[in-house]
Amino acid sequence: xxxxxxxxxxxxxxxxxxxxxxxxxxxxxxxxxxxxxxxxxxxxxxxxxxxxxxxxxxxxxxxxxxxxxxxxxxxxxxxxxxxxxxxxxxxxxxxxxxxxxxxxxxxxxxxxxxxxxxxxxxxxxxxxxxxxxxxxxxxxxxxxxxxxxxxxxxxxxxxxxxxxxxxxxxxxxxxxxxxxxxxxxxxxxxxxxxxxxxxxxxxxxxxxxxxxxxxxxxxxxxxxxxxxxxxxxxxxxxxxxxxxxxxxxxxxxxxxxxxxxxxxxxxxxxxxxxxxxxxxxxxxxxxxxxxxxxxxxxxxxxxxxxxxxxxxxxxxxxxxxxxxxxxxxxxxxxxxxxxxxxxxxxxxxxxxxxxxxxxxxxxxxxxxxxxxxxxxxxxxxxxxxxxxxxxxxxxxxxxxxxxxxxxxxxxxxxxxxxxxxxxxxxxxxxxxxxxxxxxxxxxxxxxx
Amino acid sequence: xxxxxxxxxxxxxxxxxxxxxxxxxxxxxxxxxxxxxxxxxxxxxxxxxxxxxxxxxxxxxxxxxxxxxxxxxxxxxxxxxxxxxxxxxxxxxxxxxxxxxxxxxxxxxxxxxxxxxxxxxxxxxxxxxxxxxxxxxxxxxxxxxxxxxxxxxxxxxxxxxxxxxxxxxxxxxxxxxxxxxxxxxxxxxxxxxxxxxxxxxxxxxxxxxxxxxxxxxxxxxxxxxxxxxxxxxxxxxxxxxxxxxxxxxxxxxxxxxxxxxxxxxxxxxxxxxxxxxxxxxxxxxxxxxxxxxxxxxxxxxxxxxxxxxxx
Numbered sequence: 001x002x003x004x005x006x007x008x009x010x011x012x013x014x015x016x017x018x019x020x021x022x023x024x025x026x027x028x029x030x031x032x033x034x035x036x037x038x039x040x041x042x043x044x045x046x047x048x049x050x051x052x053x054x055x056x057x058x059x060x061x062x063x064x065x066x067x068x069x070x071x072x073x074x075x076x077x078x079x080x081x082x083x084x085x086x087x088x089x090x091x092x093x094x095x096x097x098x099x100x101x102x103x104x105x106x107x108x109x110x111x112x113x114x115x116x117x118x119x120x121x122x123x124x125x126x127x128x129x130x131x132x133x134x135x136x137x138x139x140x141x142x143x144x145x146x147x148x149x150x151x152x153x154x155x156x157x158x159x160x161x162x163x164x165x166x167x168x169x170x171x172x173x174x175x176x177x178x179x180x181x182x183x184x185x186x187x188x189x190x191x192x193x194x195x196x197x198x199x200x201x202x203x204x205x206x207x208x209x210x211x212x213x214x215x216x217x218x219x220x221x222x223x224x225x226x227x228x229x230x231x232x233x234x235x236x237x238x239x240x241x242x243x244x245x246x247x248x249x250x251x252x253x254x255x256x257x258x259x260x261x262x263x264x265x266x267x268x269x270x271x272x273x274x275x276x277x278x279x280x281x282x283x284x285x286x287x288x289x290x291x292x293x294x295x296x297x298x299x300x301x302x303x304x305x306x307x308x309x310x311x312x313x314x315x316x317x318x319x320x321x322x323x324x325x326x327x328x329x330x331x332x333x334x335x336x337x338x339x340x341x342x343x344x345x346x347x348x349x350x351x352x353x354x355x356x357x358x359x360x361x362x363x364x365x366x367x368x369x370x371x372x373x374x375x376x377x378x379x380x381x382x383x384x385x386x387x388x389x390x391x392x393x394x395x396x397x398x399x400x401x402x403x404x405x406x407x408x409x410x411x412x413x414x415x416x417x418x419x420x421x422x423x424x425x426x427x428x429x430x431x432x433x434x435x436x437x438x439x440x441x442x443x444x445x446x447x448x
Numbered sequence: 449x450x451x452x453x454x455x456x457x458x459x460x461x462x463x464x465x466x467x468x469x470x471x472x473x474x475x476x477x478x479x480x481x482x483x484x485x486x487x488x489x490x491x492x493x494x495x496x497x498x499x500x501x502x503x504x505x506x507x508x509x510x511x512x513x514x515x516x517x518x519x520x521x522x523x524x525x526x527x528x529x530x531x532x533x534x535x536x537x538x539x540x541x542x543x544x545x546x547x548x549x550x551x552x553x554x555x556x557x558x559x560x561x562x563x564x565x566x567x568x569x570x571x572x573x574x575x576x577x578x579x580x581x582x583x584x585x586x587x588x589x590x591x592x593x594x595x596x597x598x599x600x601x602x603x604x605x606x607x608x609x610x611x612x613x614x615x616x617x618x619x620x621x622x623x624x625x626x627x628x629x630x631x632x633x634x635x636x637x638x639x640x641x642x643x644x645x646x647x648x649x650x651x652x653x654x655x656x657x658x659x660x661x662x663x664x665x666x667x668x669x670x671x672x673x674x675x676x677x678x679x680x681x682x683x684x685x686x687x688x689x690x691x692x693x694x695x696x697x698x699x700x701x702x703x704x705x706x707x708x709x710x711x712x713x714x715x716x717x718x719x720x721x722x723x724x725x726x727x728x729x730x731x732x733x734x735x736x737x738x739x740x741x742x743x744x745x746x747x748x749x750x751x752x753x754x755x756x757x758x759x
């Protein structure tokens with residue numbers, strides 16, 4: 001018994017010690033963090049000194065190394081890397097960019113913690129839908145002086161593209177690319193199904209009709225891929241529905257139009273089975289490239305993969321419903337995380353400026369099939385004669401912003417919209433139930 | 449256990465005076481020995497534990513700006529959130545099936561491998577292999593094996609005429625699949641512990657039973673099981689605790705989908721705290737405290753009914 005008592009006392013003392021060291025250790029961590037940054041700074045200073053003398057001799061500017069994170073895991077990442085490598089070799093400002101590509105999920109998990117602990121990279125390239133949430137947490141540098149400092153002509157770029165990098169009137173990023181969803185169709189499968197390979201569906205009714213004709217279970221072939229882990233704003237909008245109004249924080253889900261759209265989607269997916277069941281976006285990408293899927297709505301990043309696989313494909317605008325045709329717009333921007341020092345910020349500006357030259361934008365658009373949004377570049381004869389770029393220019397006109405610049409955007413997608421579409425497409429809930437539950441979930445998110 | 453304690457107590461007052469003299473010094477060195485692990489536990493267990501209790505009462509995100517006191521608001525949300533309810537159900541679903549499956553496989557196999565010859569020792573090493581592999585690697589390998597388009601298993605099933613089954617993408621099959629993979633990965637460890645216990649059961653007991661005419665099954669249920677019960681109950685408690693904390697399997701293989709059917713509490717905690725804006729650490733911590741309470745209660749009950757019954 002005594003032993004127990006002593007143990008209890010010891011434990012009590014230990015726990016007290018724990019709570020003291022608890023505070024202490026977090027303090028230590030902070031100083032540790034400071035130490036390491038001091039160390040790295042010292043190390044950098046040393047290298048700076050070393051190269052300073054070299055620079056003084058050769059007359060070059062001080063070397064700057066930029067850590068650069070981005071989410072370009074696809075074939076576009078190779079092209080981006082080639083451009084960055086070329087920049088590293090040719091720039092006269094002694095700037096070296098160290099590029100780190102990671103999946104978007106990984107980046108979204110690492111970056112907030114990195115910014116909070118002052119270990120963030122100096123330059124980040126991600127989807128514009130991320131800007132508002134990060135700005136609302138004060139974790140991006142305000143770069144409103146970019147146009148003045150660099151002398152880049154803002155008016156040379158389409159307003160709707162540049163606008164995506166503004167939050168509450170302040171510039172937080174520079175545009176890198178702009179995209180909307182297109183309708184891809186496999187011309188060979190159209191022909192085999194007795195459809196005109198040069199005429200893609202233009203309306204939702206045609207899309208449904210074609211999708212059924214193009215579905216052939218015996219060949220494991222599907223008319224229209226509809227992954228269950230994404231959103232389908234193009235369909236909701238086409239019938240006049242919507243999800244929410246970011247301006248007024250209003251829930252717009254619970255409408256007759258949306259119910260009609262969801263019923264139509266469930267009928268296609270569950271009853272007519274025009275889509276492979278339970279597929280993710282990357283599954284659908286693979287099936288489109290393998291010729292197992294005849295139609296698929298996705299962004300420009302499909303083009304390279306389809307070319308590589310030798311698929312005979314066409315690109316059309318998203319289909320129209322009773323209210324017209326729309327396509328969710330998106331894009332990527334270069335941003336500078338909060339806490340980046342002035343020298344690195346200036347170096348980042350220089351690279352951003354480099355990206356916004358017509359030469360680079362042209363390379364990017366031609367190699368990847370992304371729409372052109374520089375006015376001077378649009379005049380370029382080579383661009384005007386590019387077959388793919390021509391076919392997407394029409395599809396790009398119907399771009400519409402969905403919650404871009406809204407700080408709740410990703411939460412609305414994750415907690416409301418994706419579960420709703422997943423429930424509808426898998427048949428787990430009736431359209432009525434799915435819509436009712438999603439509307440309730442939307443209220444919860446918007447109430448925050 | 450009880451016997452041991454009473455034996456220690458029996459000598460009574462006389463030795464206690466001697467103990468009094470020597471104990472402090474002995475204890476001093478003993479504390480030195482536990483200091484390293486205590487430090488590690490402090491930094492990685494106690495501090496985070498207390499921190500999560502405190503953070504659960506705060507309105508705080510990962511950027512730690514505008515931290516304010518929230519009272520029990522986060523806890524109120526825990527009990528209204530459908531996804532917490534779903535994740536709780538999934539967590540129990542996983543634990544209730546995975547623990548018996550893993551221990552059952554280990555128990556059955558232990559009958560065959562609890563012999564000390566070269567063949568069984570090789571088998572035991574093979575069974576142990578999955579356990580030393582990283583769950584991420586195991587998860588990725590199994591996702592590939594089970595992939596409806598590329599995987600070998602659906603392909604073999606197609607060959608014998610069963611239409612492609614998407615094990616990890618079918619809402620009803622995903623969790624059972626994750627359970628089977630987890631049991632496959634974990635049973636080697638349980639098997640090793642149980643085999644060691646089986647080998648420790650005195651062979652004289654078996655000989656006596658044989659003389660009384662007991663068959664294999666009777667020997668298993670009347671000698672082996674009671675003999676290894678302390679080890680089995682230890683396995684039940686530890687496997688249950690780790691099953692309730694399941695994260696990496698589903699995170700790698702299904703990301704909690706489809707339809708959140710494989711999302712466990714730990715995954716939802718991670719999602720709220722680190723994955724989905726606004727990175728609500730306060731709410732994530734509140735769910736952690738909720739999970740802590742569940743695990744504490746279950747461990748208490750298990751100890752009460754399994755460990756003590758064994759003794």
